[in-house]
Amino acid sequence: xxxxxxxxxxxxxxxxxxxxxxxxxxxxxxxxxxxxxxxxxxxxxxxxxxxxxxxxxxxxxxxxxxxxxxxxxxxxxxxxxxxxxxxxxxxxxxxxxxxxxxxxxxxxxxxxxxxxxxxxxxxxxxxxxxxxxxxxxxxxxxxxxxxxxxxxxxxxxxxxxxxxxxxxxxxxxxxxxxxxxxxxxxxxxxxxxxxxx
Numbered sequence: 374x375x376x377x378x379x380x381x382x383x384x385x386x387x388x389x390x391x392x393x394x395x396x397x398x399x400x401x402x403x404x405x406x407x408x409x410x411x412x413x414x415x416x417x418x419x420x421x422x423x424x425x426x427x428x429x430x431x432x433x434x435x436x437x438x439x440x441x442x443x444x445x446x447x448x449x450x451x452x453x454x455x456x457x458x459x460x461x462x463x464x465x466x467x468x469x470x471x472x473x474x475x476x477x478x479x480x481x482x483x484x485x486x487x488x489x490x491x492x493x494x495x496x497x498x499x500x501x502x503x504x505x506x507x508x509x510x511x512x513x514x515x516x517x518x519x520x521x522x523x524x525x526x527x528x529x530x531x532x533x534x535x536x537x538x539x540x541x542x543x544x545x546x547x548x549x550x551x552x553x554x555x556x557x558x559x560x561x562x563x564x565x566x567x568x569x570x
Contacts, residue, residue, distance in 0.1 A: 378392045380418075386408075402434065407437075421435070421441075444458050446503060463535060464484075524557070532563065
């Protein structure tokens, strides 16, 4: 089982990155939360989880061990797959998810793309006691603006990589840009667009 990767970040996008570990490149799926932490780094380490299904082997990476542990808790809930868990970690910070579950705020979880009322209630029911025992310190990363050649297109590609259909992603990003005034960072644009999907 691959649990940790340490190497050079060859290609980083808001949804995936390639890590060069001793000349071997690993494609790693990441959340927007992890992207915010590593976007400006050239190398580093990621805590990883190799997710195996009948049809695929997908490697997920996390900047913080607490985010990985939360991911594992989320996918332990029936009906919440790895893609949905990554979507949750892209839409909310780990400490916000833990807080919503521990406080029984299913409505806040429903605001995340892919989480319906039943899934939100199941998350609260199954994880409330477990998550109340762990502590995720509030560590909001600075809202720095990432310089991108085309943040509009990058945001659409990130949403597609998170499993949203291209037409829906384009519409959500366009709607977000029109609704928001001023220049948005790529992370802010993606988070806001996720709510418009």
